[in-house]
Amino acid sequence: MLPDILVLGGGISGLASALRLQQEGLRVTIVERNQTGRESSWAGGGILSPLLPWHYTEPVNQLCDASGRQYGEWLAALREDAETDPEFWPCGMRILPAADHTVTMPDQTACGSIHRIEQQNNTLLMPDIAQARNSRLIRTLREAVLKRGIQLIEGSGDVRLVADQNRITHAVSATEQYQAGHYLITAGAWSNQPASFAPTSRKIEPVRGQMLLFYQPGLLNEILFSAGTYLIPRRDGHILAGSTLEYVGFDKSTTATAFNQLLAQATSMLPALAGSPVIQHWSGLRPGSPDNIPTISRHPSIQNLSMNAGHFRYGVTMAPAAAELITDLLLGRQSSLDATAYQWISPPDTANSRT
Ligand SMILES: Cc1cc2nc3c(=O)[nH]c(=O)nc-3n(C[C@H](O)[C@H](O)[C@H](O)COP(=O)(O)OP(=O)(O)OC[C@H]3O[C@@H](n4cnc5c(N)ncnc54)[C@H](O)[C@@H]3O)c2cc1C
Structure with a gap:
């Protein structure tokens, strides 16, 4: 049929x-x-x-x-029919100020978001943001x-x-x-x-995003975001740093420029990452719109x-x-x-x- x-x-x-x-x-x-x-x-x-x-x-x-x-x-509900755990984790996301700036609380009425936002010192915490692997x-x-x-x-x-x-x-x-x-x-x-x-x-057009992967257990337990870059901890100690936004057609290669930029941004956001080897570097093509x-x-x-x-x-x-x-x-x-x-x-x- x-x-x-x-x-x-x-x-x-x-x-x-x-x-x-x-x-x-x-x-x-x-x-x-x-x-x-x-x-x-x-x-x-x-x-x-x-x-x-x-x-x-x-x-x-x-x-x-x-x-x-x-x-x-x-x-x-999906897990009832699947063995693999997608590692859903409401770990929260902290927004750090860009260099020499202060973070300011957004107008929450303009957010249109279900997420709570709290100001903590010079950071904003969105404690409900979750991730999946x-x-x-x-x-x-x-x-x-x-x-x-x-x-x-x-x-x-x-x-x-x-x-x-x-x-x-x-x-x-x-x-x-x-x-x-x-x-x-x-x-x-x-x-x-x-x-x-x-x-x-x-x-709809491809927009390349490059990512780096580190492994340092115990270092991070919330997502960090600053000036366009994020660090995402996984439960097993992996940490992802991303990502670029590149309009280069259907080209999925990775570049040394992006590697160096992401590495510099990641280590300035989380200095304890300095010295951790990058264990993987990849790219994907987002369906841009x-x-x-x-x-x-x-x-x-x-x-x-x-x-x-x-x-x-x-x-x-x-x-x-x-x-x-x-x-x-x-x-x-x-x-x-x-x-x-x-x-x-x-x-x-x-x-x-x-x-
Ligand atoms: C670096 C990076 C970071 C991202 N971070 C996040 C994030 O943190 N949170 C978030 O929500 N999203 C994130 N995204 C975006 C998210 O990954 C995409 O929006 C989403 O995966 C799109 O899913 P899709 O199924 O539409 O496309 P894809 O996952 O690209 O799947 C399309 C599929 O169609 C197949 N296909 C294509 N053409 C044909 C054809 N002619 N015939 C048959 N099959 C075909 C392809 O092989 C492919 O498997 C990120 C993306 C990138 C690249």
Whole structure:
């Protein structure tokens, strides 16, 4: 029997969407060109909040807050069908002043955030901010997907969609054809590629982020943030330092410049890190979008095409709420979230082209 939904892309957006859709009784297949969760969803830091919520607009905070309210419970429910512990940890985040500056309390009414903020000496503490360990979170989701009977096709190579008039007829890779009732694009930074004939007016583009990894147990037990850089402790003593924001296309190489900058920032924020070796240096491509606002929407005219992509810096944070919203939209039911800002709007000159 044909699946009801074919999900294109097995990062956190695809896995979370598939799980939520299947919970509603839909038959779901995920097709991932490589390995599940090895792109941005693996590379990120796993902080479950916008870094400084008062820097973001309501559509970003709405999704992050809706996710934040359910994250712990969402993971606990997944753990019923998964062995891997995603290491959910409400460790809090402390904002340090940039050099020679004082930190000032933000106007909390402008925050639109569920998080408490306390001023402590010359720092701001957000004690409720939590984290999950990306690499493990992806494994948790993958295990739950398989346990719940969702079909997961990995290693397909690039899949693209074929349309006839206002319908997608099928999806193709170099060797296979896939058919379903509906097609959901969750391909992260590559989300404009499977249906290049149906672009979004809010461009999704890769934004490279580089990270460093240290190992020094007992040194840090809260996230530190200062002047764009964060340090994230893991429970086992690893510490991540990140991250760069680079518009370099689909180039995932790491650079000596970023290494040196991140190392200098990390050791100025936490001097006791000086002398700790960097044990890993990697990069990932975020699905960048204007103002960090994702596209979570049905296509305006192609009836059986939707997208849940472009979560930029906060796709791990937004995953449960974004999955719930796309499910509501596909089932045609009222959502508790205002979906207006996430709509798929076609640029005027492409509305009629289907190749
Ligand atoms: C350095 C860094 C730090 C970050 N820190 C955080 C953080 O602290 N908190 C947070 O919330 N977010 C963070 N993020 C952002 C977060 O990781 C992303 O927003 C999120 O992972 C996006 O998930 P995704 O599933 O949409 O995309 P991806 O994880 O990139 O997954 C997309 C998948 O689609 C597949 N695919 C692509 N094209 C095709 C195709 N044609 N056919 C089939 N499959 C295809 C890819 O192989 C990939 O597996 C960070 C990102 C980076 C890079």
